[in-house]
Amino acid sequence: MTIPADILAAHPCLDEWAILTAWRGSIAHGTYVPSSDPGSIDDKDVMAVCVPPIEYYFGLRQFGSAGTREIKRGEWDIVVYEARKFIRLLSQGNPNVLMMLWLEEEDYMKIAPAGRLLIENRRLFSGRHVYKAFTGYAYNQLQQMTQQAFRGYMGAKRKALVEKHGYDCKDAAHLIRLLRMGIEFLRDGQLCVRRQDAAELLAIKRGEWSLERVKAEAERGFRLAEQAFAASTLPPGPDLDAINNLAVEVIRRALASHSAT
Numbered sequence: 001m002t003i004p005a006d007i008l009a010a011h012p013c014l015d016e017w018a019i020l021t022a023w024r025g026s027i028a029h030g031t032y033v034p035s036s037d038p039g040s041i042d043d044k045d046v047m048a049v050c051v052p053p054i055e056y057y058f059g060l061r062q063f064g065s066a067g068t069r070e071i072k073r074g075e076w077d078i079v080v081y082e083a084r085k086f087i088r089l090l091s092q093g094n095p096n097v098l099m100m101l102w103l104e105e106e107d108y109m110k111i112a113p114a115g116r117l118l119i120e121n122r123r124l125f126s127g128r129h130v131y132k133a134f135t136g137y138a139y140n141q142l143q144q145m146t147q148q149a150f151r152g153y154m155g156a157k158r159k160a161l162v163e164k165h166g167y168d169c170k171d172a173a174h175l176i177r178l179l180r181m182g183i184e185f186l187r188d189g190q191l192c193v194r195r196q197d198a199a200e201l202l203a204i205k206r207g208e209w210s211l212e213r214v215k216a217e218a219e220r221g222f223r224l225a226e227q228a229f230a231a232s233t234l235p236p237g238p239d240l241d242a243i244n245n246l247a248v249e250v251i252r253r254a255l256a257s258h259s260a261t
Contacts, residue, residue, distance in 0.1 A: 002109060003046060003076070011071060013063070013080045017050040019254050020115030022100055022108045024079075029177065030198040031205065035075055041158040041170060041205075043077040047100055049086045049115060051254035056082075083114075083254065087247045090118075090125045091238045093133035095178060098125060102191035114254040121246050126189045129237040131229040134182025135222060138175050142218055145171035146211070165207040172214045173205040179221030186228035
């Protein structure tokens with residue numbers, strides 16, 4: 001699967017400006033259920049990082065909304081970050097963007113030299129500070145999954161699952177995955193994006209776990225995350241000076257590439 005050519009042509013941030021483009025979400029985790037399956041509730045999720053032309057840095061132009069642009073068409077759900085916004089989120093331990101630096105090679109659609117520089121320096125973003133980000137995102141999924149509030153992005157099949165099981169099974173799968181990934185990161189200093197427990201996460205997403213079982217596993221996960229945080233040998237937080245220098249070099253390299261083409 002690749003991004004359709006007409007979407008690429010309409011959005012230079014996905015084409016000549018992009019320094020890193022990859023699958024995110026269920027495809028990257030190995031839990032994707034294609035739309036041909038009657039039970040599918042998955043989109044084709046993509047994330048990209050771009051460096052727009054120099055006038056966006058020295059002129060009055062702004063990229064997207066506060067450095068973010070969302071592109072949705074049919075099954076395609078694409079989010080694009082301007083490089084500085086992306087690096088800022090990385091430094092905050094944001095789970096969704098951290099995963100972009102720890103994917104399997106085949107999950108990348110494009111890696112420009114400036115994007116490769118980010119991947120090569122991914123350990124700058126490892127630290128115990130990620131504990132709050134991962135557990136915070138997980139807690140948000142825990143709160144959402146039992147609200148039974150049909151949010152705007154939910155399709156009919158996902159709403160039907162909520163009505164059938166009494167909780168949002170997709171949020172539950174995200175909850176358990178985030179806790180497990182956070183524990184692994186605090187322990188080992190690396191993210192396992194392609195999940196070895198994909199079959200179990202799929203079972204949760206399909207509603208094969210009771211709400212009580214999900215809550216019990218979440219309680220266990222929060223407890224293990226706290227223990228992993230206490231025992232972690234990672235640095236307390238990111239080296240912001242080194243990250244700032246990296247951001248300068250990423251943008252400099254990407255702008256030089258623009259000038260050369």
